[in-house]
Amino acid sequence: MIMNRAQLLELFKKTAAEIAEKDFASVSEDSVIASMGVDSLAMLEVVGEMERELTIQIPDDQLVGLETVRQLLDMLEKRVSA
Amino acid sequence: MTSTQAEIEVSYDVSNDFFRLWLDEAMHYTSGSYLTGDETLEQAQIQKSEILADYAEVTPDSFVLDIGCGWGSNLEFLATRRSVKRARGITLSTEQCNYIHERGVPGVEAVVCDYALHEPEEPYDALVSIEMIDHLCSPAQATKGMAVELYRKYFEKTASWVKPGACFGFQAILRNRVPRSRKDLEDLAFTADVIFPGGLNPRLEELVQAVNPYWEVLELRTQRESYGKTTAEWLRRMTLHEAEIREKFGDQVFDDYDRYLSTCVRAFERHWSSDVQMKLRKIG
Ligand SMILES: C[S@@+](CC[C@H](N)C(=O)[O-])C[C@H]1O[C@@H](n2cnc3c(N)ncnc32)[C@H](O)[C@@H]1O
Numbered sequence: 001m002i003m004n005r006a007q008l009l010e011l012f013k014k015t016a017a018e019i020a021e022k023d024f025a026s027v028s029e030d031s032v033i034a035s036m037g038v039d040s041l042a043m044l045e046v047v048g049e050m051e052r053e054l055t056i057q058i059p060d061d062q063l064v065g066l067e068t069v070r071q072l073l074d075m076l077e078k079r080v081s082a
Numbered sequence: 083m084t085s086t087q088a089e090i091e092v093s094y095d096v097s098n099d100f101f102r103l104w105l106d107e108a109m110h111y112t113s114g115s116y117l118t119g120d121e122t123l124e125q126a127q128i129q130k131s132e133i134l135a136d137y138a139e140v141t142p143d144s145f146v147l148d149i150g151c152g153w154g155s156n157l158e159f160l161a162t163r164r165s166v167k168r169a170r171g172i173t174l175s176t177e178q179c180n181y182i183h184e185r186g187v188p189g190v191e192a193v194v195c196d197y198a199l200h201e202p203e204e205p206y207d208a209l210v211s212i213e214m215i216d217h218l219c220s221p222a223q224a225t226k227g228m229a230v231e232l233y234r235k236y237f238e239k240t241a242s243w244v245k246p247g248a249c250f251g252f253q254a255i256l257r258n259r260v261p262r263s264r265k266d267l268e269d270l271a272f273t274a275d276v277i278f279p280g281g282l283n284p285r286l287e288e289l290v291q292a293v294n295p296y297w298e299v300l301e302l303r304t305q306r307e308s309y310g311k312t313t314a315e316w317l318r319r320m321t322l323h324e325a326e327i328r329e330k331f332g333d334q335v336f337d338d339y340d341r342y343l344s345t346c347v348r349a350f351e352r353h354w355s356s357d358v359q360m361k362l363r364k365i366g
Contacts, residue, residue, distance in 0.1 A: 041264050041267050041268070042264070044260065044262050044267065045262060045263060045264055047262060048261075048262025048263065049262075051262070060260045063260070
């Protein structure tokens with residue numbers, strides 16, 4: 001599934017909202033993941049759900065040290081277009 | 083901290099009689115090596131010890147150390163099947179050490195000792211260590227990026243105990259892919275916190291990094307499926323004794339180990355975990 005950057009951000013917000021049962025309407029690419037109030041287990045679930053949706057697999061070591069939503073989207077985008 | 087003596091006792095001192103109900107008769111508490119897939123657990127365990135003794139280039143005259151020797155299953159293999167005259171084990175668990183001495187196999191000796199404090203009176207000819215390194219780095223230490231440094235300290239220390247060119251038959255559980263579901267992550271965390279407190283399985287790349295500059299990797303094989311079969315067989319045997327375990331050791335023990343072993347079976351099936359055997363040779 002080909003997605004542009006804005007669509008990826010929307011998918012991220014929608015998936016996170018479903019899993020964390022919160023509203024992330026104000027989240028942007030600059031948002032810091034740790035300050036979204038989503039624990040690391042839930043964040044892995046979000047990544048897992050997006051991997052399924054986008055039919056990609058992200059190597060675990062690339063998930064370490066992600067700080068901002070932008071960094072996560074960069075990585076997803078690279079995989080989607082690969 | 084690495085697993086402390088108290089934490090080790092949580093893992094191994096539930097009761098020797100409890101483990102005897104579901105491990106093989108020699109009480110190997112680590113993966114066997116299934117080579118055809120049709121072997122019994124007992125055969126797979128002997129094959130594991132054979133692979134590691136061959137890696138370590140053990141002869142009857144070798145003075146061999148088994149680091150983290152458990153209930154002495156591998157020591158007993160060395161003494162009885164490889165005719166090793168001096169096989170020594172170190173463990174942190176007093177129960178395990180007493181058990182080994184009670185069995186009284188000629189040529190076998192065990193000591194309660196933290197590997198970091200062990201100083202042999204003369205160098206060893208060969209080393210074996212089976213899934214002991216999994217106790218050396220806690221999840222908290224791994225988060226701080228200390229894993230390779232802690233493993234390297236272990237490889238440095240062990241290399242200081244042996245003669246030049248000596249070999250080491252090494253086996254470790256590995257952590258590999260991270261599951262993406264909360265339940266799976268919680269099951270894995272439960273295993274780490276309740277069954278093996280203070281422990282964490284290394285990643286293969288960390289081990290390969292850490293052996294340098296003390297040991298050369300001569301051979302390396304992984305056996306993820308063997309561990310899947312081993313844990314499935316442990317679970318099957320434990321379940322056969324469910325009523326007895328609940329009565330003698332309590333519901334909590336049965337339920338905890340049921341959850342732990344079921345999680346292990348899934349972990350090997352789904353590539354969250356694996357197991358590695360390496361033949362290492364001391365450099366210099
Ligand atoms: C999973 S058990 C494996 C036992 C045995 N190798 C086997 O195959 O059944 C790990 C063993 O490592 C020992 N151990 C853990 N940390 C240790 C340390 N720092 N020094 C010595 N032994 C240690 C434990 O006491 C236990 O016997």
